[in-house]
Amino acid sequence: MIVEYIRYRVPEESSSEFEAAYRRAAKPLADAPECVDYELTRCVEEPGGYILRITWTSAEEHLRGFREGPLFGAFFAEIRPYVSAIEEMRHYAPTGVRGQGSAVPSLYEWAGGAEAFERLTEVFYDHVKKDDLIGPLFAGMDPGHPAYVAMWLSEVFGGPARYTRERGGYPHMLSQHIGKGIGEPQRRRWVNLLLDAADEVGLPADPEFRAAFVGYVEWGTRLALANSQPGATPIAQAPVPRWGWGVAPPYVPES
């Protein structure tokens, strides 16, 4: 990935035409397979200042693919009148310094923190132990198991990294599934019982939280099933995954 920044200084009286031209140019840009995403922003302090940010798959694919490809003509036709207004046009490589702020709560906070996940796994494993299909898999379960899985879930959903620090992180979790030969009916029962338990303990039931929660549970259980098959060779070392809101964070109307 590479980020291109184009800085414009447009006479204020041309602003609306400039923005309209970019709204049209956005169509061929969005259709380009080399373009990851783009955004045009306008300077608040100096309203003639604009920055266009385009993330490309690579500088090479931008310059050789897009620029020499079939969509560039339609894109450039719209913005040609503003080429002389460009003050800077360069590619910038990511440095790895990036992250999210705290404006949006984590799924962990939204769920109610560590206690919420502890309540969830207590009730869940009570049901699991009595279940005809998956109960036998857990017959020799460590008494601390519900608490360990609560630690895992808390960490995944944005809470403190306790499973990594205190319980051996991803490699330990993985080692617990290896060779178990989990079948699809068992995986599905695990999911069903967890979702029942989520209702029973009153985890937030809003569409956004549940969509993210179920997304992780589907992903995680399908991985657990794959990793548990005879002869599976999963990645041995990895961090505990972190799961976020995805495409639907809590909705905040724009003011």
Ligand code: HEM
């Ligand atoms: C999102 C999906 C899953 C998560 C997050 C998860 C999490 C975990 C964790 C963290 C452990 C290790 C606990 C420890 O530190 O000792 C574990 C162990 C285990 N898991 Fe899973 N698991 C998932 C799916 C499944 C599924 C689908 C099954 C089977 C139907 C399963 C069966 C087991 C069993 C049998 C153990 C060993 C329990 C014991 O003997 O103590 N897991 N799981």
